[in-house]
Amino acid sequence: TAKQSNDMDLLRQIQEKGELVIATEGTWAPWTYHNQDDQLVGFDVELGKLIADKLGVEAVFVEAEWDSLFAGLDAGRYDLVINGVEITDERKEKYDFTEPYAYIKTAIIVENSNDSIHSFEDLEGKQTANTLASTYATLAESYGANPTGVDDLSQTMELVLSGRVDATLNAEVSYYDYIKEHPNASIKIAALTTDASFVSIPLRKNENTESLMNEINKIIMELKESGELSELSNQYFGVDLVNQ
Amino acid sequence: MNERLIEILIDSFWKIVVPGLTMTIPLTIISFSIAILLALFIAMMQMTNNKILNQIARFYVWIIRGTPLLVQLYVIFYGLPNLGILIDPFPAAVIVFALNTGAYDSETIRAAIEAIPKGQLEAGYCVGMTTPQIMIRIVLPQALRIAFPSLSNSLISLVKDTSLASNITILEMLMATQRIIARTYEPFALYCEVGLIYLIICTVLTKLQHKLESTFKLEY
Amino acid sequence: MNERLIEILIDSFWKIVVPGLTMTIPLTIISFSIAILLALFIAMMQMTNNKILNQIARFYVWIIRGTPLLVQLYVIFYGLPNLGILIDPFPAAVIVFALNTGAYDSETIRAAIEAIPKGQLEAGYCVGMTTPQIMIRIVLPQALRIAFPSLSNSLISLVKDTSLASNITILEMLMATQRIIARTYEPFALYCEVGLIYLIICTVLTKLQHKLESTFKLEY
Amino acid sequence: MLKIKNLRKTFGNNTILKSIDLDVNKKDVVMIIGPSGSGKTTLLRCINLLAHADSGILNFDDEVYELDKVTKKDSLKIRKRTGFVFQSFNLFRNKTALQNVTEGLIVARKMSKEKANEIGKESLDKVGLSQRYDYYPHELSGGQQQRVAIARAIATKPELILFDEPTSALDPELTHEVLSVIQDLAAEGMTMIIVTHEMEFAKKIGTKIVFMDQGEIIEANDVTTFFNHPKENRTKQFLQSINQNKTV
Amino acid sequence: MLKIKNLRKTFGNNTILKSIDLDVNKKDVVMIIGPSGSGKTTLLRCINLLAHADSGILNFDDEVYELDKVTKKDSLKIRKRTGFVFQSFNLFRNKTALQNVTEGLIVARKMSKEKANEIGKESLDKVGLSQRYDYYPHELSGGQQQRVAIARAIATKPELILFDEPTSALDPELTHEVLSVIQDLAAEGMTMIIVTHEMEFAKKIGTKIVFMDQGEIIEANDVTTFFNHPKENRTKQFLQSINQNKTV
């Protein structure tokens, strides 16, 4: 864990320690998860390593529950959270966000035989489920659905499959990942958002993080331009989520 | 604390309290009531001379205490549908919490019964009472008084354990909190807020415990 | 069950057991040992005539029982750094679990002490023993026997509650399981597997409980 | 009405009662005397099945029980017909004096609460406790507790009452009172077995004396024969020690 | 050595002891007699501070204690110098007979275990329990428990022993034995206060008789005067009832 005093530039602290402490869930494939050899991998993890590399320091990953990531960030235990965090206006009030490094579309996933949902408007009065740590509940509610939450993605899929809910909202890429593991699962995408939301790295809002923010922004731009990031995306998602 | 945070906390107060009133508290009360009855029953079963009843009770306590509540919720909610049994979230939660708390409480009650001197039971026999009659009128009133603080422990734990019901789509206080955190990214402050609300509920229970404890004080 | 699933379950077995052996079990044992000492201490404090000690003990039990374990973990791990106190995950977990279990257990022990007839204490006074001496040699040996099943409850609960340590970056069994679920999307099977591993640990504890219970059987 | 044959009782390796035979007729007042630890309490406990004898046969009226094979039903049956006053009283700790007496009436004998209270108060009055109806056991003195125990046993009007040292905690005045209560019961035809250390008491209301030592019945006889013409040496020795106590 | 002045004790609204005055000299054997519920046990409990008197002054040798303001330290001091035999024995349930006796020696008097065992066995032998060292209380008969309680109190060789009906559960033979133990203690100069219902016993070893009724000391006198020339009517009545018991 990082031990740091609040009155010193974060970038300088990181460079002095020689390590960048990155917090991530480690339980959200393909963003951040453990492969069969139990190594922490994923799109976010690779990005973190690249950033640390470019800063000339070592990447140290810390894994915790989703909400603990932010508690630890606030407490100064971690330098960064890289965990597929979507930018919203409300969140911007809390954190400064770097350049987006990916975009995602939200999908409505339903049981194969479900014929009643073809668009977000069809969610009106329907029962939906989503993971707690997400913005999906707000989204579903805005279309008049009745959202309940559970802890993880697999639970939401179970709920759809057992018919306990009509649909689940989730990242399109998560659906594909699930299908990869369960090719025979009787689910399908019923609709996709037209506007993508952007994924970025949140930083604590204070002047100490400014130089780090600039540095990371530079690095993300570089990675985008060089195509490295797209390559990573293809590797993990099978599609390029970097350039819309 | 900045203004934004204060606003969030105020705004979220009712969003957390409402599921507390409509879900956490009813779920706790219903489950606990069933659990206590179950626990009495199981404690009795463990103490009879009937080997089969004995084994059944021991098996139940062993399985339930031995596995995490979360897994029990999974089995009932996500496992049973495979056998064609689809139970709604609320009854499923009641079943699991009652079964779970009942197993723990049965051990507490058994211990308390064993703490009552045998002479009490024997005196009951000698005035012609049957074992169940003695249990209900003589032994249990004394035993429950001894078990009381431990049973309060289990009730107060249950209040907070019901938060696991979020795993089976029940919107209780912790889930309500986590929803707000997902939006605002203020886990620490919001967890402290929900902690405070739990504290209020548990304060009522603790006061009640102390009140009942002194009302039913037994001296010997 | 299909082959893929079986493979996943076999493959994950050690991935779950190892953190169980290196984290869940040590964390439980260390925290529980401290908790019992703390509980004895607090129970005594609650029973002295010293009003101040009384209030302190009551306050401690009230706050700890009243708030969720999760919130306590948050306060120690994510809250204290704001005051410049940065505790590593493992010691932080030990502190929280010991404080938490200690509060509950102190109530159990207090109840058990109150179940011992006053004559035992008085007889101790009459042979010139001091209150602490009587407690240690006469009252507690009897009280702990009564409290034993409830204390086992709390130990067995603790085994499973340590899974909350994943919130403060500690890799224990449940977190290990969730990692595998994140990759394989097989929550039901994997939760059943981890449930079984918990069951094995708790079986050992239950057996130990029954063994000790019959060894220290008290009759009167 | 009660016949015991060859009753044996062991605790671990210790044989506490060795082949006890005892005959009790209707209206008998059998006094069991004997040194501390000789097995008197254990014998009473075996009779109403609180203790499990290792072997032996019990005739209660015309029903025959093998003591090593009694069922719960047998126990309940025998206990409904007997009363028991424990040496250590064993009052229900969560019940008042009056409730201690009425409990058996209301629950086991299905009596109405009013009727039970009436009888309960009557019984407590008999033993001089009219001032203590609503006291809990821990608020009563030793002698008061003992009297509640006596009241509890006689209230149910059983056919046979087993008293285990019923006057041990009582002063001479009260002993006198309790004695007259027991005498009244005897007059009403109640059968009783009484363990006691008070020889005056034994002489006064006993119809039969049983002297026990080390788990055996050394001598059993009617009162006058027993005290005036003891047969066994052990008995003589015991009786002698009593007289010794008396000489100041 | 012990002087009590104006001791008062209430439970709720009931005054259990009303202005008790009592003088005990060194080597006195004070016998307290009186009906059940008269406050004898409560008086003993007030003397060694197990019960809190509402008011009163206690002189123990030259130390003066105000009974409504005693500290823990005072209690410990007084209790280290006194022994107590409870009416209900109160044996330590988790200790064997021998351990019951040695506990106070080892813990409170810091005696070595060997020495304590030696004394413990000696004390148990004195009361005829050499066969029961390793029995737990629940394995002992009533009389055996009472004797353990006596052994426990005398083992510490205190300056003052308070006995609450020490022979209530004992047969005449044993009463005789315990009596001689107490006589030996008296001979050794031990001061004792003994609550008893056995008048023979009181006559035999008492140096002083205190007769209590309804929380008051009705009459206190030396043995012969008390029994032969009682002053108060209440006393006469009480003594009469004793003689009544004797006539068969």
Ligand SMILES: Nc1ncnc2c1ncn2[C@@H]1O[C@H](COP(=O)(O)OP(=O)(O)OP(=O)(O)O)[C@@H](O)[C@H]1O
């Ligand atoms: N905790 C209590 N609350 C109310 N009354 C009590 C309490 N303890 C004792 N008493 C009353 O105080 C009186 C005196 O009791 P105490 O035990 O001193 O009598 P005693 O002379 O020792 O009688 P005994 O010979 O029967 O042992 C009794 O009438 C009893 O009911």
Ligand SMILES: Nc1ncnc2c1ncn2[C@@H]1O[C@H](COP(=O)(O)OP(=O)(O)OP(=O)(O)O)[C@@H](O)[C@H]1O
């Ligand atoms: N649970 C037990 N385990 C071992 N021995 C026991 C047990 N219960 C009783 N005994 C022994 O059995 C013997 C007889 O006990 P019992 O209580 O019948 O004696 P008693 O004649 O009633 O004596 P007392 O007059 O002292 O009451 C005693 O020596 C006692 O130590």
Ligand SMILES: [Mg+2]
């Ligand atoms: Mg006996």
Ligand SMILES: [Mg+2]
């Ligand atoms: Mg008394």
